[in-house]
Each structure stands twice: as C-alpha cells, then as structure tokens.
Amino acid sequence: MMVMMWCWASMAEGEYMLYKDPKQPQNIRINDLMKRMSLEEKIGQMTQIERSVASKEVMKKYLIGSVLSGGGSTPSKHATPKTWINMVNDFQNGALSTRLGIPYIYGIDAVHGHSAAYGATIFPHNSGLGVTRDPVLIKKIGAATALEVRATGIQYTFAPCIAVCRDPRWGRCYESYSEDPEIVRLMTEIIPGLQGEITDDSKKGAPFVNGQQKIAACAKHYVGDGGTHLGENTGSTMISSKKMFGIHMPAYNDSVVKGVATIMASYSSWNGVKMHANRKLVTGYLKNKLKFKGFVISDWQGIDSITDPPHANYTYSILAGINAGIDMVMVPYNYTEFIDGLTYLVKNKFIPMSRTDDAVRRILRVKFTMGLFENPLADYSMIKYLGCQEHRDLAREAVRKSLVLLKNGKSSTKPLLPLPKRASKILVAGSHANSVGYQCGGWTVEWQGSSGNVTTGTTILSAVEKTVDPNTQVIYNENPNRHFLKSNSFDFAIVVVGEPPYTEGFGDSLNLTIPEPGPSTIKNVCGSVKCVVVLIAGRPLVVQPFIDTIDALVAAWLPGTEGQGVVDVLFGDYGFTGKLARTWFKSVDQLPMNVGDPHYDPLYPFGFGLTTTPTKTT
C-alpha cells in the first residue's frame, strides 16, 4: 500500500504537463492550463491585491494572480533593491507552491522612471516629455525604466498614461503628454521601450513583452480621462462620439498595434456612463474591434465606484465590471469580498463562465508571453541599473529638451539668456530652487510626492553652483525681502517657483495660480534685479499678472531628479529647443481652450517656444 502510494505520488510529480513546456505553442499551453484550472483558481488569477495585505500564505491560500504597490507603498522606507526583490520573490514562492504553480505578476506605478523606488532615476513627468516630441528619446526612457523596475524584481508598470489632457485644471494634467492627440500618439513609443519592439510575425493586438530586461506596460486610463468637465478628476467627459474617437481614442489604437500587454479602465465616465461598466467600449471596441488580446485591469477600487456612493452594492459592481470586460480587478484590500462575490455570480450564472475564461486566458497569455513561467523569480543581477549614471544622463538630456523658453529679455534685442557663467554675484531664490522633491512632483517615492530630499538627485541650486565660474559668488535666499535685495548688488537672479507636489484629485484646481510665496518672490526679486523665472509646474499656470516684471521665463514642467539639465540650458551649454505641447492660457475663464478651438486667444500658443544658440565651445 505504502509503495503504491509512493509510486503514484512520484508519477504525479513527474507528470509531463503541456503548459509547463516552453517548446509548446502558447495557445496549446494556455488551453492545457485552462482545462486543469478550477473556478477558484481562475478567480484567483483575476484578483490583484495590495502588497500590504499580501503574504506568501495569502498568495497560496487565495491563489492570487497579481499584487501591486499602491502609491508610496514600499516594503520599507527607502527600501533597497534587495529588499524589493526579496519581497517580490517571497510572494512568488507562495504562488509557485500552489497545485498548478501559476506565477503571479507584480505591478507598480513607474510613471516617470521607477518613481516609487528610492534612488531610482526620475525622468520628467509626461507634460515635459511631450514638449520634446522626440519618439527616439521616449523609447530610450522606456527601456531605462524597464531596467530599473527589473532591478527591484518587478515585471509590470501601470504606464504609460496616454490621457489627452484638454483642461489643465485637471490634477493629472502632468501625466498627459499633450492636449494634441498626435503628440500623445507619437509618445506611445515608450511602449516598445518598456516592452521591446514587436516582431513582424506578431498578430495584431497580441501582447508583447520581450524577455527578462523588459516589463509589461499598461496604457491608461481607458478612455477619455483627460476630457472631463472642468477638468474634474474622475469626472464625466461630456463630448460627442466624434470627439471621443478623434481625440482620446487614437493613442489606444497605436498602443494595441505596438503590443501593449494591458490597458487600465478609467475612473471617469463618458456622458455619465462609468467607463468601468462600459461594455460597448471595453469589450465591443477595445477587444472586438481593435483586437486587443492582453488584459484589461480595473483602476484602484475602480469597480466600487460604478455605484454612487462607491461600494454601495459591491456584488453589482463586480457584475457590471466583469460583464463590461474587465479581466483583472485591482481590488486591492478586501479580496475575500471580491472573490466571494465573483464566485457567487459565476456559480449562479449571472456572469457566464465564458467571460471569466476569456479574462483568465488573457491574463495567462500575458504571463506566458513574458516568460514568467520560465523565469518566475528575480535574481540580484540587475540591481546595478537602479539610478545608474547612464540613465541619469538620459534624464538630463530629456530635461534639456523639455524646457520651453517663453520670454527672453524685456526687448527682443536684449536677451537675458543664455546667462554668463562669469559674474561677480548672483542670486538663486524661490521655494523650488533647492528641493529634489518639488522638482519631481507627485508619484515620487510617496504617492503625493513630497518636499525636500525625497530621493537622490541634483537640485537646481546645486547645479548652478557646479556650473558657474569658480569666482562667481552664488547667494541662495529662498524668499528674500526688499532690504536684502537692496543691500546686495546682484548681476542677475534665478527665481525658481511653482506648484507643490500633488497627485490625482488633490491637484484639481479651478484657479491655477502659483501658490504663495511664489508670486511675492517673483515680484520682490524681479522688481529689483534682472531675473529669469523658472516655473516648476505640471501645467500652465496664471503668469499674465507678472509677466511684465519678469525678464525671462522658462517653463520647466516637473523635471525630475536631474536638475542639472535645467542649468545646462540656462547657462548656454545647450540651446533651448522645446515647443509648447499645451496652450498657455491668459486667464482661467478661457478654459477649456485647446489648439484649433474657434475662441483661441492664448498668452502663448501651442507650439510656441523661443530658441537660443549654445555658447559651448567644444
């Protein structure tokens, strides 16, 4: 009896399983695995939970298919890559110890570089990158981000955000490359950077992730997130079909053609219909018409807000969301409620088994495509990429190309920029002059970003100190008063002011003013010293009231950790080349106002940007 049992057990262990054989065609592997899976195992695959509620045991017991880091959710403060990898692998060991050993996938918001990880290279946010209109550069940024994410053992990012922000009052406008759908389309080149370039034999719509140096991407938020009324985050986009498909949809088509692995549903509504429940657009258009074969993920508690108030009827939310075509749900905390609800709905045929099977196939397809079954565990060999010099140099280049020179001199014959490196005494002022956190903005280490030294980087002040002639005296005063300004004689001043960091709805603003003390710093300094104002902001802000006092004005967006890039251009080592990818309004009551609108009367039009000639002698 004992011998028989032993024989039987070892046979089972050694049994050849088609789905585990990498030589088998992908469809055969998926079919084989699907046949073996119980309903419980399938529903587990559709469940994404937050790392704070995940553990090896939870992964195993609930057969969880995916884990995420919510904004600012890290294994420890300033976690090292090793700590990240150990956490990711620990959960994986839980997933691998289940009956079928299906690997889970870990997702994170690497939205301007591996932005949650301390010590990573932080690239400019998308509003700055759109200015470059440089698809080669953005692809390189994607590739660098993939390496840095892999350096921490993670395989999946919730990026790029391909929103077309039509109203800067929206708090997420900086996550958008442009108000112009064509620029956003161009910037989908970040997808082949993150995932790898699709091969000629790839089927249209099939997800593509090329091996262990690449990560799965996520085009978000489907669709119309940047078009909401008054720019309200998660609000309703009230536009015609023609505008929805002409403005907000095209970049999704490009993303699908480029093999994007996943697409995230938007919190927003289209003419009052929640996107998380929009079967026509999620299943009808994305899956059936565009032939998207990766998986659709919900946003964070996104199905909850199908009802108003959110979570009022969670069973209904699951029903409406899954039937609309959502494949994986970012639950992310109360996973038993989700699992129980979905199980009930499938067992009682409110949701057809064909729907959950479609969802699971898509999730497995992404996992097989990226080689997760063959390489489920990360090693330490890629740690060296996190924040490496090569990536910082790339980010610095991106910063230089993202700057837009809006004004240069009180008269065009007397430009202020480029600034001379040799002077007797210069002033650096402003709330944003000496803060890596402020120049990075939201989604940097913390969900909302933060002030001060949030991560490793170069502030604009320290870059100025490094750049000027050794005999030039650099005086830093964050918010100098008149007396201080009068009692010193400065050759010129660099004033760096702007918005404090914010993320999502916290950034919604109906007035778009530069918060105090920014305006007073501008007035005081520029009232008595020749000045260039560098604006650190995710979007155009109200500048008309002080534009006449300012000698030169530079829009630097949210440049990230490499502040040296700003200074490279201010002092003429490189020229200004950036052209506005957004319209700069005069006053907020003009909004929304985008290029091509009949009432177009901007302060600086879309495409505007002065240039300078580099003074560098090589």
Ligand code: BGC
């Ligand atoms: C999470 C974020 C998420 C947000 C949604 C936060 O608590 O950390 O990742 O985007 O909630 O409101």
Ligand code: BGC
């Ligand atoms: C945001 C998404 C993000 C998710 C996970 C949500 O609140 O809308 O863009 O990917 O949280 O952090």
